[in-house]
Amino acid sequence: MRPRVDQVEAAAAKTDAFPREIFTLMGASGLMSLPYAEEFGGAGQPYEIYLQVLEELSSVWMAAGLGISVHTLTCYPVASAGTPEQQAELLPWMLSGETLGAYALSEAQAGSDVASMTTRARRDGSDYLISGTKSWISHAGHADYYTTFARTSDDGGRGISCFIVPADSPGLSFGEPERKMGLHGDTVRQVIYDEVRVPEGRRIGAEGHGMPLALAGLDSGRLGIAAGATGLAQGALDLAAKYAVEREQFGRPIASNQGLAFLIADMAAAVGSARASYLYAARLRDAGRPFGKEAAIAKLIATDAAMKVTTDAVQVLGGAGYTQDFPAERYFREAKVTQIFEGTNQIQRLVIARATLGR
Incomplete structure (x- = not known):
């Protein structure tokens, strides 16, 4: 990465290019799944080892280290709270090294105050329909799935649920890339949900247990x-x-x-x-x-x-x-x-x- 980082970062600042090939390289090298169980495609490494890898990568290219950190975070809900069936179905795909996740939590008026989020998921038969806008989302427009937190009731912090939303879901769109001071290789955009249909089986954990x-x-x-x-x-x-x-x-x-x-x-x-x-x-x-x-x-x-x-x-x-x-x-x-x-x-x-x- 070292010979390429300055050129790629400078180009990304002007053209909004996203260095997906870097994540493909890191995925093929086994670096996109380090702290997760081997049975699901992870490397079974202690968190201490995973973090030392992040440090080493970030000493050369912070956007690359940040990207792995974000992707690892997107897998956490399924790995920690998914049903055995969800884990068996989703984790091998998420940890394959070929996919990239985005973590859709923050909103324009719900940054530090996560409980004030307004993105809502309402029941529609056995599915949910998600509507709202997430802000400051790394990998937006380039990720293969979005670990999304949305309000399923008005019960404060206990009214939020977690969903895995595929990138090709109808009704999912993205804002223009943010013009940032740095980390140009980390594309950040709004993620816009317009009645995005998500099956109940893609809700991770019990309804209202997302916070x-x-x-x-x-x-x-x-x-x-x-x-x-x-x-x-x-x-x-x-x-x-x-x-x-x-x-x-x-x-x-x-x-x-x-x-x-x-x-x-x-x-x-x-x-x-x-x-x-x-x-x-x-x-x-x-x-x-x-x-x-x-x-x-x-x-x-x-x-x-x-x-x-x-x-x-x-x-x-x-x-x-x-x-x-x-x-x-x-x-x-x-x-x-x-x-x-x-x-x-x-x-x-x-x-x-x-x-x-x-x-």
Whole structure:
């Protein structure tokens, strides 16, 4: 991926091209199904291993690491709450490496406040008809299926259900791609449901039990973002350290200046802290222990670290860091959104405070 990332990201910013061939490559390499059971086509790997793969990929191409994280999240409801029949039918397809999923949860007025969503699924015989609009959906228009959360009653957070909606469903359409600051290889659009018919057998879990599924999935998804942000920061650190050793001023490498060397040291400390936080949370998850607070901590620490380290990387490169001749400016642009999606860092602080205070 490394030789292609800058060219593809630049092209995607202008043409809305989506690098599906990269996901085909990762799928053929077995990277699209790592933490799921082998009996359904997964690799049966611990979450800790899966997250280290995300970090490694994201150190080169954040959009690729993010894409795997999103796809893995789309499989979670079926893997954790699907009936044996649903798992046997859907998971081999979802985990085949040939399909790509999208996670349709957020809406324009229902971001952090998921319970206020207005997309509705109403009964029509043995089917549901889904109407509404989802916003900020990665892979929209390119995914093979949409893990969709819709309101089935007005009972607050207990009125939401989860559905698997195939991409070729009549009535499913998409808005124009969002013009984003970065992550151009990650196409983001609205997903529009106009009386989209979904069989009851594609409802995952009991009717009205979608909110717990969404929140449990987001705990794991936050670890994916934490790992990706750590990789992004590591990529920026590697670039800055290499540049500092090679760039000479006043007859010596700029790395020999203690002020800059200490800046590099602080960057390395931030990356190391981020990595430790997500690995600890992953080990709790793998052990079957509660990890929601630790996932929020990891997401907060890792994404704040990514923003700091990428900012400092631009500083280390000086004027060169402000140009597109080096990827420092791309790392910087990509880091910002990690503090926003999968729950803003303000929401992470709320989660951490409530868990710590026992509320």
